[in-house]
Amino acid sequence: MFEELVCKILIRYLGKYVEGLNKEHLKISLFSGEVKLANLKLKTSAFNSLKLPILIKSGFIGQLTLIVPWSNLKNESVIVKISDIFAITGPNVDSSAEETEEEMNKRLLAEKQDKLAQAEQNLEAKLSLAEGVKGSSIMSRLVEKIVDNLQIEISKVHIRYEDT
Numbered sequence: 001m002f003e004e005l006v007c008k009i010l011i012r013y014l015g016k017y018v019e020g021l022n023k024e025h026l027k028i029s030l031f032s033g034e035v036k037l038a039n040l041k042l043k044t045s046a047f048n049s050l051k052l053p054i055l056i057k058s059g060f061i062g063q064l065t066l067i068v069p070w071s072n073l074k075n076e077s078v079i080v081k082i083s084d085i086f087a088i089t090g091p092n093v094d095s096s097a098e099e100t101e102e103e104m105n106k107r108l109l110a111e112k113q114d115k116l117a118q119a120e121q122n123l124e125a126k127l128s129l130a131e132g133v134k135g136s137s138i139m140s141r142l143v144e145k146i147v148d149n150l151q152i153e154i155s156k157v158h159i160r161y162e163d164t
Helices: 002-014 101-132 137-148
Strands: 026-029 034-042 054-067 079-091 151-161
Antiparallel strands (some): 026 034, 034 054
């Protein structure tokens, strides 16, 4: 049950950046307060909304670790460690002039399917969270405190730029 709740929360927040996030990637050590995710593939379309001058062609996150100090959540920070990030990038060329109508339709369909899958995951996560913390203002204050104390550590980043 705890694994499902953690998985749904992670899917809600990481699902738009990472493909195929599921329990198989999840390793939870309840007593030590560690959640580990390994070998996560980045969604190439996740960064399109940022309108960056580069395009993410492919990438993965080697390890994502979430450290939760269960004994002192109000005062200690929840730490998110992301390491071994590898991304292959290239120029973000407006290829709409070169793109055929069929290619454009395929791309748009894939984007819509990604958005639909993300919306479904978010809805499932919200419903399960609502059931778990129904009417609990103490829980909502605790979640707010956790977010305020959140620390993110990123290490071992490799970005390769390929110009075609």
